Amino acid sequence: MxxxxxxxxxxxxxxxxxxxxxxxxxxxxxxxxxxxxxxxxxxxxxxxxxxxxxxxxxxxxxxxxxxxxxxxxxxxxxxxxxxxxxxxxxxxxxxxxxxxxxxxxxxxxxxxxxxxxxxxxxxxxxxxxxxxxxxxxxxxxxxxxxxxxxxxxxxxxxxxxxxxxxxxxxxxxxxxxxxxxxxxxxxxxxxxxxxxxxxxxxxxxxxxxxxxxxxxxxxxxxxxxxxxxxxxxxxxxxxxxxxxNQALDLELLQQLRQRENSDLLRLTYVGDATHEPILHRIAAQTSADIVILQGVIARIKNTPYGQLIVELAGETSERIKVRQLLTAAQVRIDDLHSSAVEGVQ
Ligand SMILES: Nc1ncnc2c1ncn2[C@@H]1O[C@H](COP(=O)(O)OP(=O)(O)OP(=O)(O)O)[C@@H](O)[C@H]1O
Missing domain, CATH: 3.40.50.300 (P-loop containing nucleotide triphosphate hydrolases)
Structure with missing residues (x-):
């Protein structure tokens, strides 16, 4: 046009x-x-x-x-x-x-x-x-x-x-x-x-x-x-x-003290996945802790999406397993290690 x-x-x-x-x-x-x-x-x-x-x-x-x-x-x-x-x-x-x-x-x-x-x-x-x-x-x-x-x-x-x-x-x-x-x-x-x-x-x-x-x-x-x-x-x-435009409290994230053996992650999922209890299912399959620190579920025009900031803590092997399960469930993972927190979107 x-x-x-x-x-x-x-x-x-x-x-x-x-x-x-x-x-x-x-x-x-x-x-x-x-x-x-x-x-x-x-x-x-x-x-x-x-x-x-x-x-x-x-x-x-x-x-x-x-x-x-x-x-x-x-x-x-x-x-x-x-x-x-x-x-x-x-x-x-x-x-x-x-x-x-x-x-x-x-x-x-x-x-x-x-x-x-x-x-x-x-x-x-x-x-x-x-x-x-x-x-x-x-x-x-x-x-x-x-x-x-x-x-x-x-x-x-x-x-x-x-x-x-x-x-x-x-x-x-x-x-x-x-x-x-x-x-x-x-x-x-x-x-x-x-x-x-x-x-x-x-x-x-x-x-x-x-x-x-x-x-x-x-x-x-x-x-x-x-x-x-x-x-x-x-x-x-x-x-x-x-x-x-996001309701995520960046200052709060910057103040977070990360635990040993833990990752700070941003998880993003789009479309039908927004309505699935993905985290709940994955948590049942691992001994790692998944702590939701902040989250938003909203829409972009007609597309629903969710974005969560989570702390993932536990044995390395369990954390890797959680990441694999998230990826298999079409969840995008961004690492927000303390140095990267300033760049949180
Ligand atoms: N008639 C004009 N004569 C000279 N400079 C201009 C003129 N119109 C715009 N500019 C300059 O061109 C650039 C772009 O201006 P423009 O108005 O397109 O920006 P904008 O993104 O629409 O800004 P705003 O949201 O403030 O309206 C600016 O540096 C502005 O100062």
Whole structure:
């Protein structure tokens, strides 16, 4: 659906040149939710805005449905932007217009629809985002979450193939964030719409994205399926972002005094294994002690996973046996010896 090849963007401010994007290569598949995560200033907005050429790249290609849009003329660009919806962090609603007028606005601009068709489309969209009862209200009379629902409905008005979300939940509280994320997921599933979002929060990626790219200093430092990147982050930046999103108490782990003949392990299991009493079964087959120090069972989008920090103590042969049994049960083992504890994700 989208292919980005060797994309670069340089801003020139006075005598200074700022490399905002450096040789970015990315591919987004049709129908997926693709997340781009990074710290402030990493280049997320520049990259997102390059997808509809609100930001013109300095070099490289942006290929959407087989066409390199960097070669488009003004007319083609206008048509393209109607097929790409955009949702903004601060909603960007027209304050003097009602909810339904805001949603109807892009339909009017396109000039393609009669008044009746516009009204019918607005009704559908109000229903989709759950705001039918608020149609005559003005933005100032709405909560942040409701404003974002209007922003989403407006972005969907012209039947886009692609939805770009620029920190769409960053101005919202955690509960409202979840409800907006559920709405985006619902839209993705109901309409088969491809969504590309940028965020600085791993929670957003974890809740709804299929794949993720991590950006730092204008470069993609890690990318892949969210389950893989979240559970086995490779780059220090990704490890930091994942750690911020986990309820594991790292300080407590660092203070732990390990017993003699013991290992400190992180066990990770994904999918059906999450519901199996694996540790219980293994404990029954060994004289080693398996002490659970911390643990979390949660979901990454629709995939359940568990992550436990355990101390494994006992005879070397028994500890080896436990490791073999864990591996046979598809449990991933990471050793967290005291020196490695600082790197716990
Ligand atoms: N119009 C501009 N002129 C000059 N420099 C810019 C411009 N826009 C962005 N930059 C610079 O480019 C780099 C990437 O900025 P960008 O806004 O894409 O990052 P970001 O990851 O979206 O950050 P944030 O999360 O804070 O919005 C930064 O160093 C920023 O200062």
């Amino acid at each position: 989208i292919k980005i090849e060797a994309l670069e963007k340089e801003y020139v401010v006075g005598q200074r040149r700022i490399a905002a994007l450096r040789r970015i290569d990315l591919q987004v598949e049709k129908g997926e939710i693709f997340g781009i995560i990074g710290r402030s200033g990493a280049g997320k907005s520049t990259l997102l805005r390059a997808l509809n050429l609100l930001e013109r790249p300095t070099a490289g290609k942006v290929i959407i449905e087989g066409e390199d849009i960097t070669q488009y003329d003004t007319q083609q660009l206008l048509a393209l932007r109607q097929r790409i919806g955009m949702v903004f962090q601060h909603f960007n609603l027209l304050s003097a217009k009602t909810v339904e007028q805001n949603i109807a606005f892009p339909l009017k601009l396109s000039g393609k629809y009669s008044k009746e068709q516009r009204q019918q489309r607005v009704d559908e969209l109000l229903e989709l985002v759950g705001l039918s009862a608020h149609r005559h209200q003005y933005p100032s009379q709405l909560s942040g979450g409701q404003k974002q629902r209007v922003g989403i409905a407006r972005a969907l008005a012209n039947y886009p193939h692609l939805l770009l979300c620029d920190e769409a939940t960053s101005a919202l509280d955690p509960e409202t964030t979840q409800s907006i994320l559920r709405l985006l997921l619902d839209i993705n599933q109901k309409l088969g719409l491809t969504i590309v979002l940028i965020t600085h929060e791993m929670q957003v990626i974890r809740s709804i994205c299929d794949r993720v790219a991590v950006i730092d200093g204008g470069e993609i430092v890690e990318s892949g399926e969210v389950v893989d990147v979240f559970l086995h982050p490779q780059h220090p930046l990704t490890q930091g972002l994942v750690a911020e």
